Amino acid sequence: MSEPKSRREVFLKLGLGAGVAALGAQAVASLRSLVPNVSYDSPTTVKIGMPNDFPDGMKFLPDERLFVFREGKTLHAVSAVCTHLGCTVRAEALSAPETKDVSGKPLRLTHRFLCPCHGSKYAGDGTNVSGPAPKPLAWYHLSLSPDDGQVVVDLARAVERDFRFTLA
Ligand code: FES
Incomplete structure (x- = not known):
């Protein structure tokens, strides 16, 4: 029931x-x-090529908006991002290279930088010299990748202007 x-x-x-x-x-x-399933943040460390891809002098990397300078076994990287409103600065070769004491270390300067947007000018070490740019261009940390020996830039790690990365 x-x-x-x-x-x-x-x-x-x-x-x-x-x-x-x-x-x-x-x-x-x-x-x-x-x-989120995917992170759209761009990685801050970027492999930018083998040391041999950087002959003595300056090389511009448009994707990273970065100037990489090599002098013998030392490298340093200067941002191409204008500190005013973020336009990409242009490098202009100096008529003759100069050596300047930068943060206590000599630095051979071969270029200066000009911003096409509002006319800021920077010396070859990134120092802002005229125009609305409020501060110098950033320098970024360089290292070698332990897995394949490429040069790695860390775009989130600004360094002082006495930074030099020395190749072994
Ligand atoms: S963005 Fe470079 S001077 Fe304004």
Whole structure:
């Protein structure tokens, strides 16, 4: 006699269970949607080539907006991002190289930098010399990748202007 009631209870519990499961699944899906599948942040460390890809002198890397200078076994990297509003500065070769004491170390300067947007000018060590640029161009840390020997720049790690990366 009690069978129909028991069956009803079973269906009621099944329905309730299904409802709770559906709500749980919905809650998990909602929470999961808050976590992105992919990070669109650009990596701050970038492999920029083998040391031999950098002959003595200056090389401009448009993707990284970076000038890499090599003198013998030492390298340093200067940002091409204008400190005013972020335009890419242009390098202009000096008529004759100069050596300047920069943060206590001699630096051979072969270029100066000009911003095409609002006319800021920078010396070859990145010092802002005229125009609206409020501060010098950044210098970035260089190292060698231990896995394949490429030069690595860390675009999130600004360094002082006495930084030199020396190749072994
Ligand atoms: S962005 Fe370079 S001077 Fe304004």
